[in-house]
Amino acid sequence: FGQEAKPLPYMLVQMNLLLHGLEAPQIAYGNTLERRVTEIGHSERVDVILTNPPFGGEEEAGIKANFPANMQTAETALLFLQFIMRKLRYAGFGAERGGRAAVVVPNGTLFGDGVCATIKEELLKEFNLHTIVRLPQGVFAPYTDIPANLLFFERGGPTETIWYYEQPLPEGRKKYSKTAPLQFEELEPALNWWHSREETPQAWKVDFAGKLAQALAAAEPHWQRAESERAAALALGKQIRELEQAVSAADNGDKAALQTQLRDLKAKQQAHEAAAKAAQSESDALYWPIYNLDQKNPHAKAGLEHADPKDLIASMRSHETEVMRLLGEIETLVHEVEQ
Structure with missing residues (x-):
């Protein structure tokens, strides 16, 4: 199908x-995406999905409307990922195990935030994302040079552990190309690793369940504070509406005092709203980064270290001084030769 x-x-x-x-x-x-995803029922779900959906494109507003309001995006890869998640069979509805999928996604899907992070939150809560294979650059040349990944997941989450496997380039190669593509034989080490998983220079695992528990524990106090501040602001809203009615009905003698009370209440409400917003931002900063799946290989050789900017400037100045000194010597020699 x-x-x-x-x-x-x-x-x-x-x-x-x-x-x-x-x-x-x-x-x-x-167009697969013309179907409203919330209308997909058990009878339409499948056991296995293998797909390389288009990415980098954009869909029109009518297509975006087929997806939940908090997950609407123009990015085709994210829309297809949601569709795939909806189409996988639940265990017990025609099969003993949940449906499973292998999907090609661009790097942006791994580290994207906002709507992308919300989609990944559902993926990791409702599905077992057990493996991510990181492909080298140029695998899909000449159609795109964007690095891609293979996501392997099945319905029946939540995700506990994510295994990563980084497909290496052949010795001496910097990327694949149309004339020098990835060969099937190069995947043999990955296929051998698949059934007997252990950490290697190309493979490592991430305890996602542990990261999630830590993030929730750290973010919870801030979420509670944000909820408390929002409730306080909401309660003041009722008092403000009543006071506004009183101001409208008051005579000139009482109006000034009531207006002062109204300003004070509105200032308090704004303070509660600002505190709620700040607490929510603190909790978000602790929680959402765990859905950044763009994990680098911990076994890879360390890249160039970033020097302190002050040290770089001092080094440049010292080099400039040395260059000027050498130019002075050359200039002197030139004068001597001319004489």
């Missing part, structure tokens, strides 16, 4: 499946 929106790939995919022995491939023609 599949779907394709462009005429030529639609024809090619059916021909490819026929050549590989599938006599009646069921490939639909149209």
Whole structure:
């Protein structure tokens, strides 16, 4: 089963499946994302999804409206990721285990925040994202040079541990290209590692459940304070509305005093709202970074260290002094030769 929106790939995919022995491939023609994701029911869910969805493109407003309000985005890769999550079968509804997926995503999906982080929050809570394979640059050349990753996940979360595997480039290569592409044989070490996982120079694991627990413990006091401040601001709102009515009905003698009380209440409300906003920002800064999945290989050689700017300036000045001294000597020699 599949779907394709462009005429030529639609024809090619059916021909490819026929050549590989599938006599009646069921490939639909149209935009997969035109379906409202909340309408996908158990009967439409599947066991396995393998896909390299388009990324880097943008969808129109009508397509975005097919997704939950807090997860609407124009980025095609994020929309397809949500669609895939919805299409995976629940355990017990036609199969003993939940549906599973292998999906190609760009690097931006791993480190994106905002709506992207909200989507990843659902992914890691509702699904077991057990493996991320990091691909080298140029794997999809010449179509894109953006580094990509393979996400392997299955319904039946939450995610406890994420294994990372960094596919290395061949010795002496800086990237893949159209004329020198990735060869299947180069994936053999990854395939051998898959069933007997252990940490290697290319593989490492992240205790996501532990990171989540720490982040929640650190953010909880700030969330509670934000909620308390919002409740206080809301309570003052009722008093302010009542006082505004009293000001409107008061005669000139009482109006000035009531207006002063009204200003004081509004100032207190603004202070509570500002405190709530600050507390929410503190909690967000502690919680949301855990959904940055762009984890670097801890076994990789350390890159160049960043020097202190003051040291860099001092070094540049010393080099400049040395250059000026040498230029002076050269100038003197030139004069001597001319004489």
